[in-house]
Amino acid sequence: xxxxxxxxxxxxxxxxxxxxxxxxxxxxxxxxxxxxxxxxxxxxxxxxxxxxxxxxxxxxxxxxxxxxxxxxxxxxxxxxxxxxxxxxxxxxxxxxxxxxxxxxxxxxxxxxxxxxxxxxxxxxxxxxxxxxxxxxxxxxxxxxxxxxxxxxxxxxxxxxxxxxxxxxxxxxxxxxxxxxxxxxxxxxxxxxxxxxxxxxxxxxxxxxxxxxxxxxxxxxxxxxxxxxxxxxxxxxxxxxxxxxxxxx
Amino acid sequence: xxxxxxxxxxxxxxxxxxxxxxxxxxxxxxxxxxxxxxxxxxxxxxxxxxxxxxxxxxxxxxxxxxxxxxxxxxxxxxxxxxxxxxxxxxx
Ligand SMILES: [Zn+2]
Numbered sequence: 558x559x560x561x562x563x564x565x566x567x568x569x570x571x572x573x574x575x576x577x578x579x580x581x582x583x584x585x586x587x588x589x590x591x592x593x594x595x596x597x598x599x600x601x602x603x604x605x606x607x608x609x610x611x612x613x614x615x616x617x618x619x620x621x622x623x624x625x626x627x628x629x630x631x632x633x634x635x636x637x638x639x640x641x642x643x644x645x646x647x648x649x650x651x652x653x654x655x656x657x658x659x660x661x662x663x664x665x666x667x668x669x670x671x672x673x674x675x676x677x678x679x680x681x682x683x684x685x686x687x688x689x690x691x692x693x694x695x696x697x698x699x700x701x702x703x704x705x706x707x708x709x710x711x712x713x714x715x716x717x718x719x720x721x722x723x724x725x726x727x728x729x730x731x732x733x734x735x736x737x738x739x740x741x742x743x744x745x746x747x748x749x750x751x752x753x754x755x756x757x758x759x760x761x762x763x764x765x766x767x768x769x770x771x772x773x774x775x776x777x778x779x780x781x782x783x784x785x786x787x788x789x790x791x792x793x794x795x796x797x798x799x800x801x802x803x804x805x
Numbered sequence: 806x807x808x809x810x811x812x813x814x815x816x817x818x819x820x821x822x823x824x825x826x827x828x829x830x831x832x833x834x835x836x837x838x839x840x841x842x843x844x845x846x847x848x849x850x851x852x853x854x855x856x857x858x859x860x861x862x863x864x865x866x867x868x869x870x871x872x873x874x875x876x877x878x879x880x881x882x883x884x885x886x887x888x889x890x891x892x893x894x895x896x
Contacts, residue, residue, distance in 0.1 A: 689890065710890075710891045711891065712814045712815070712891035713814070715813060715814055715891065716891075717891060732865070732872070733863065733865075733890060734862065735862040735863060736863075737863035737889075737890040738863065777872075779813065779886075779888075781813070788870065789870070790867040790870045790871065790872065790886065791867075791870055791871040791872060792872045793871075793872065
């Protein structure tokens with residue numbers, strides 16, 4: 558196995574001493590490719606943390622230009638960037654933080670049409686998409702390819718997170734056998750809530766990539782920052798799941 | 806039997822409370838609970854029940870921290886969490 562370079566030892570010095578991580582864990586991060594979709598309030602925070610931690614390659618999928626009302630939570634952006642493609646702004650900020658991370662910006666959101674391409678060659682997916690059609694398409698392709706997926710979601714002061722280890726733990730379609738009704742574009746949320754679930758998703762990603770700790774399998778993490786309550790509820794694989802069930 | 810119901814996400818606003826205690830006859834199921842709640846709080850009906858009076862498919866129900874189906878009996882259950890699906894990221 559390759560060894561860390563001196564600059565890496567210095568850049569990542571504060572995390573190299575973590576029990577169960579060390580140089581071997583760092584090398585796993587450096588060699589990993591992670592797809593993050595999208596790179597807004599939640600996904601931007603995931604990407605920022607993974608770039609800081611030294612994940613080798615980040616593929617960001619996010620369509621559309623930056624708007625003023627994105628700035629309460631999308632911390633990779635800047636006022637001066639309004640009107641520019643968000644994924645480009647995200648790539649610039651990540652590069653400024655850690656120029657060694659290779660960023661693959663893709664100016665499109667995930668869809669059933671492009672998920673095969675988006676997941677090609679990735680080791681892990683962090684889904685931070687607002688639409689169920691998008692999340693379920695990512696889940697389906699991740700399960701089909703056996704790629705772990707972390708699904709992050711938020712509403713107002715609440716958030717939830719589910720880790721999918723394909724065919725080993727409940728997938729997103731086990732939790733939602735039918736696609737929930739569509740949402741309106743804007744829903745209430747603080748940037749700090751997006752950042753909370755984004756940091757949790759990033760930590761879960763680091764753990765999975767480095768083989769550290771216990772993944773959140775068959776558990777849905779629910780957090781409510783209104784009263785700072787956090788709990789894990791059990792979710793089981795459905796034998797008849799259309800995505801990961803026995804017949805698929 | 807008495808069950809504590811906790812509302813998450815949009816349900817909390819529709820219910821007007823974060824949690825409440827509900828009395829149910831022994832042997833009541835998840836669906837019985839949902840119908841009782843819909844009767845007591847009409848604003849919840851569209852979130853809990855579908856057009857034919859069954860459990861709304863997208864509603865998540867957790868009984869003592871485990872996901873359950875509409876037909877599940879609530880005997881011995883202390884707390885039920887009701888949750889509408891929540892999404893992330895923003896556009
Ligand atoms: Zn499944």
